[in-house]
Amino acid sequence: MLGVSESTLCSAYDLAMLDLDGVVYIGRDAVPGAAGHLDRVRECGMRLAFVTNNAARPPEAVASHLRELGIQADAGDVVTSAQAAARVLVERLGEGARVVLLGAAGLAEALAEVGLVAVSVDDEAEALVTGYGPEVLWRDIMRAAVRVRDGLWWVASNSDYTIPTGYGVAPGHGVLVETLSRFTGVQPLVAGKPQKPLLEETVRRAGGERPLMVGDRLDTDIEGARNAGVDSLLVLTGVTGLAELVQATPAERPTYVAADLGGLLRPHEAPVEGASGWELGGWRAAMSDGQLVVAGDGGADDWWAVVACAAWSHLDGDGGVPDTARLTPPLTVAAAAAR
Known part of the structure; x- marks a missing residue:
């Protein structure tokens, strides 16, 4: 269902292809914590490329916006559709x-x-x-x-x-x-996501033998990564929430899932299916009377991982999109900052 990385993603992959809106910034404002996470990713040795379907703004305009948000970038780091x-x-x-x-x-x-x-x-x-x-x-x-x-x-x-x-x-x-x-x-x-040319152009410009796509949209970022044959990290700081995640088709499912860009800085385990549901990091997700329920306690990333695997397993077994009415997702950093 989800991938496993025994080392941190910034060590396991040498290039992060980062979508912008919903991943690095939201509108004119940086996603809380994004600049710090990306500084640490660079220190780990991972190259960064900022990838956007927006064809209107030249790369320098995008890079200037990123610098205003405290994120190191120049025009050569930006690749557009x-x-x-x-x-x-x-x-x-x-x-x-x-x-x-x-x-x-x-x-x-x-x-x-x-x-x-x-x-x-x-x-x-x-x-x-x-x-x-x-x-x-x-x-x-x-x-x-x-x-x-x-x-x-x-x-x-x-x-x-x-x-x-x-x-x-x-x-x-x-x-x-x-x-x-x-x-x-x-x-x-x-040329843009989810088709292959944009990610192929990104690798051509930025280099990298082990690229990782990082995005917030299932139908462009994640599906685009699958079309290009590269692994992907879904972050929950943008448009994808619980409703979108649980009904993702196989073509839209990421390799990894994380609450925010901090997911690049840690290893990733995959939930394990047991007799009582999908388990990881203190959480257990399972179907009960037609509803998806989660019990336990742990980190936000692991919560999203068990929910995804339990939902997709149910969906693939012709059970349909699971009812998630009883679930309250952990607050993303963006949602928490808005409070």
């Missing part, structure tokens, strides 16, 4: 190829970095690349849609359906991808 999309394009088309650009500054910078020429929607081109861009005009979207329908190759930076903003969760680039796909009957090549 825009860079992954540019890599996909240049490997097929070669330097100097003309590409219609619908997106923001981060995507334009990524194209220029690999020697591609960004052109407007009516110009001669070999491909279209799209990314989140609040200034993209509807008339350009319409023209691009017609060109894709007529055969222009299309690469999308990501397919995230939502995006966090200062005024709430808003439509993301995935809404545009869906709209264009429905009109054209064409599915783009997607």
Whole structure:
């Protein structure tokens, strides 16, 4: 169900590929304790790469935000879906190829970095690349849609359906991808998570023979790690909570689970299934009258681990998604800080 690491994860793996929102920061604020955890991870010898599906912001803008939060980072430590999309394009088309650009500054910078020429929607081109861009005009979207329908190759930076903003969760680039796909009957090549190009580009830039993906989303970070063939650590500081964890499909299940980034700094045992349930670190999780219940006492990481294994075992045995109404999860650091 879950993996085992006899040594700390920062020793067992040489590169941490860190998702950002929900892992390192939440909005404009750092996840409590994140900076200190990452300092200790670096001291352990693990390299860090900050990986984002956001194609709008250039790497230096992301790195500047991280430094404001007390996290050591420069532009070379940041890898975006825009860079992954540019890599996909240049490997097929070669330097100097003309590409219609619908997106923001981060995507334009990524194209220029690999020697591609960004052109407007009516110009001669070999491909279209799209990314989140609040200034993209509807008339350009319409023209691009017609060109894709007529055969222009299309690469999308990501397919995230939502995006966090200062005024709430808003439509993301995935809404545009869906709209264009429905009109054209064409599915783009997607560079961002959960597809492989972004993590492959991260390893290419950062190096590392034993990479570990660290994320808070099952359907992008964890599924993306599985698609790329790398292990993953799910942290519970972002969008995944109890309801999402217990119904995770096999493709969305992490190798390890931890309450926060401190999980990189410790070994990981896996829960063991016994006659009375799944046990680890003083906790026991089992089904009782159709409900998932947990008894005992111990650390937060072990609580999440036994719950995950008990729930997935029940789910895989055709028992359906377990009822978790009796469970009260341990507070994550983010939730505790908000109190």
